[in-house]
Amino acid sequence: MSKLALRVDQISKSYQIGKSDPYAKMRKPFVDLAKRVIYGRSPLLPSYEKNNESLFWALKDISFEVKHGETVGIIGSNGAGKSTLLKILSRITKPTSGYAEIHGRLGSLLEVGTGFHPELTGRENIYLNATILGLDRREIARRFDEIVAFAEIDQFLDTPVKFYSSGMHMRLAFSVSAHLDPEILILDEVLAVGDAAFQKKCMGKMEGVAKEGRTVLLVSHNIASILSFCDRCLLLNKGRLAADGDAVSVAEIYQEGQSGVADSDPKVNEMIISAENKKNQKAIFRSIALAPLGRHGELVAVLRVGCDMEIMVSIEAIKPIVEVSVIVSIFEATGNRVIDIGTALKGDYLTLGSGEEAQIHFTLHNILLKPGTYRVSLWMGRPPTEDIDVVTKATEFNIEMDPRRIKYPHQYLSVYQCEFTHSIITGNASKNADSVLN
Amino acid sequence: MKFSPDLTNKSHESKVIHIRPPQAWTPINVVELWQHRNLLFYLVLRDIRIVFAGTRLGILWVVLPPLATATVMTVMLGFLAKVPSHELPYSLIVLSGMVPWLYFNNVVSKATFSMAANAYLLSKVYFPRLIIPIVPMLAGLIDLFSLLGVLLVATLLFGLMPHISWLFIIVSLILAIFLTMGVGLWFSALNVKYSDIGKLLPILLQLMAYASPVFYPHSFVPAKWYWLYDLNPFVGIIESVRWALFGGNPFPMYSFIVSVITASVITLSGIFFFRSVEDTAADII
Incomplete structure (x- = not known):
């Protein structure tokens, strides 16, 4: 039985919609007191002022558990509450109600290159950025050479980052992030940056992380990356947990919701074609x-x-x-x-x-x-x-991609995928070579 | 849960992070602050490096502007307005006032805007938020001690001999640092909630500078107003620095005690007020 890594118990988070007036809050106790004096109401009774500000629930009663070694995707359309959930789990913001506990060292990566400062050198930024992400000085020193090598910037280590090309900047930023070594890793869609070659390098690194048996929570819009990294998937819809299960079936539910059809009720999509200017x-x-x-x-x-x-x-x-x-x-x-x-x-x-x-x-x-x-x-x-x-x-x-048909995790690059059959013949290499020669 | 011989499980047990809604009156987690000392160190380093980045004169820029101000004030008040300075060179009066004052002035200004300036960090990673306003307090120490060096050199140049009482300056400056921290915490938290505070701050600091014996000696204030004037916590700080350096007057006991009490109250309440705001800071900024 594997151990619990994360337990989320009825987490909710609300935000106020519209113009918030901080001064109203400051005024409120005085206004309230004045009203109590005027109307002779006991100070023990609750306030006159009704809380009529409208609340928006970014998350509502989210509960789930994650065991150590699980890779869990979190999917949902824009505004479903994915980022809010990650922010709560990485303690950037606090929930309005509910409770969560995290067992083990947590590293969260909501952005590549957090805290990079242009005036500081590459070396200083590695230390600053890695410290911000939670490594201590010894751990950074141990990984320093690896980080520099991965980023391919050793020549420019003592140059202020403001003189770096954007590619160097990006490589350095990702390299620091990629060498984090937490037990539980929280990732936002940080991979969706850079050119194709860079993304490929990042994807390779991420896959390595996921396969090392680390606990990973990955937030994405992209079903392909969820399916390639995650066994399990949570679907958020308007702040609520709409589905929790194996990645393939949750991805299917998500696609059905995305198609814009209410209650996944299939229907024929008909378009009337305008007949304007076609009189003749x-x-x-x-x-x-x-x-x-x-x-x-x-x-x-x-x-x-x-x-x-x-x-x-x-x-x-x-x-x-x-x-x-x-x-x-x-x-x-x-x-x-x-x-x-x-x-x-x-x-x-x-x-x-x-x-x-x-x-x-x-x-x-x-x-x-x-x-x-x-x-x-x-x-x-x-x-x-x-x-x-x-x-x-x-x-x-x-x-949409068919989550059940995907055996190869990466997205198709070709426009068309024809049906094919295949077979693999294996044998002893030297023997085969001999048979060719003879 | 069954017994598990796996040692790594133990380390998991020991580090459980609890996530709860904001609670009123949370104490400071000193252990957690200590665990983040490296972050504090690199942020302080960052702030210091940024100030001097690209300049030729480097640290000289710390002392040149105050020396210019001191010169102007000496000419204006000492020579033109003929404010009495009790046999002391007027420039020493001004410099000794400016050492603690400039630290307070600069650090409170920076701390007030620190949360907004570091919003990009606050919205992306977790660390004890208290670190953010503390960074300018530590980075400002460079300026404080450079200017103190200038003051001591100037004092020697004007022919005053070093005295054992000079050591008391340390006590006065520690008091100044605490007062700065308290006020800095209050304003940084206030500015998160009420953006008008940032606009009000320069005016308040200017008023405070003239309501404190920064550019003139304490004796310039009419004696019948001492009871009120000495309630300003900066009176005790500056006057005790002058007492330590130049001697002469008796130790300003009353105003010094006022400073100690005010600094403690403001610092403690500042920490709690900051804590009450920090939970929502990432949502508001």
Whole structure:
């Protein structure tokens, strides 16, 4: 049985909303006393003044326990109370009510490079920063060379930090943070800084920390980093603990909440396409609807990698159209065109009389695009000569990662992930080499 | 819980951090302050380094401005206004007043804004918040002792001989440091809650400077007002420094006792007031 590292018992934290008036508080006892004298009320009775300031509960009745060696992710949308919880656990601010206890040495890293001062040299800043983060002088001395080597700044150790390039500054800051050695480590989304190469280095270091069996609490928006570091995940929603369980299932609940669908009730997302300035066209697109489908063809709340999706396009012909093709194109946020589907690709063309309507259903199977936002555009015409209607931004959709399919912890770099099979053949290296030679 | 031979578990047991809502009248955790002495040291070092960063004259900048002020005051009050100085060089009167006063003036100014200036630390890491206003008190000691050196050299140059009573200056300065700490704590905590305090402070300090015998001797005040004037805790501090250095008058017992009592009350109450504000400081700043 592993030991308790952290116990949080009904922690709540409230803030006052709106303009706080500290002077009102200062006035209050005098005003109160004056009123008591005037109205002859006993000083033992409670105050006349009602506390009518509106309170905002950043956290409400949060309770959980963390055992030593657990890596716990804390996820939630902006304003869910993640940072407030970390601030309370790292004792930066106190809870309004409740109790928490921490067993063991706690290091919290809510920002990289806390306390760096531009006028101080690299060496002095290492000592200052490490001291702020809770190391004593002996521990710093022991790690000093390692920190300098990791940051690659040995030449500039005695130069004031204000002369450092921003990259050097960042490397030094992270290096100090990475060499903290607490039993319980609290991390905010500090990894989301720097260029790709630097992030990679940081991720490697963090993974090392998580795998050493240390207790880690990681706050993030990013499901991928939660899934790669954490076994367990807490979901905060509007200051309350909405879910607590294994990282994969909590991540799924979070995605469903994020999709904006209340009570994770799946529904078809339909967009009406404006017909303004299209009076003279032969035909127009009326609407487009997207429906994410699950494994068994059922409607689901979240479109995840590997899902199917149905696209329904309605068309209205104003004048007669003959042998027309309809194309749906999907673009990455960066503008790359990644998918084209169209009736013509299947050798199918559409003919409508004036005033007639048509609905075209496309079903995309096993969409293996990388998670992100995609734009859908529509085109109708007679390739390659005639454009009848073009809608560059008909609608948008999001693809979320599928927490159950992830075996490789890092995010996809490629746009498209095709299905593949693999096998690994192992054997004695020298023997294989021999067989090749012979 | 079962018996566990694992020694590391023992160390976990011994370090349990309790997190509770703010409570009224929390005493100072002296052990915790001591554990954070390194942080205090590096923050003091930081403050000292920043002051001198990039300057050619370095520590000379500590003594040059007060020497300039002392010269101006000597000319204005000593030669032009002819304030009586009892056979003593007027510049010694001014310098001896300025040694404790400038420390108080500079440190209280810095301490008042210290919480806001270090908001970036307060909102990112935990440490006993009391360290923040204490940092300028320690960093200011460099200035205090440099100026004291100047005063002693000047006294010798004016032909006064060292005397055993000079040692009493240490006592007076310790009293000045405590008074500074108390007032500094009060103002740093007040400024967290009420930002107007920061604007009011320069005016208060200016009034205080003229209500204390900084630039003129105590005898310049009409004797019938001594009972009121001596309630200013700075009278006892400055007058005891002058008594120790120049001798002459009897020891200012009444005003010195007033200073001791005031300094103790302000310091103790300052610590408690600061403690009552520090819990919410990270939320307000």
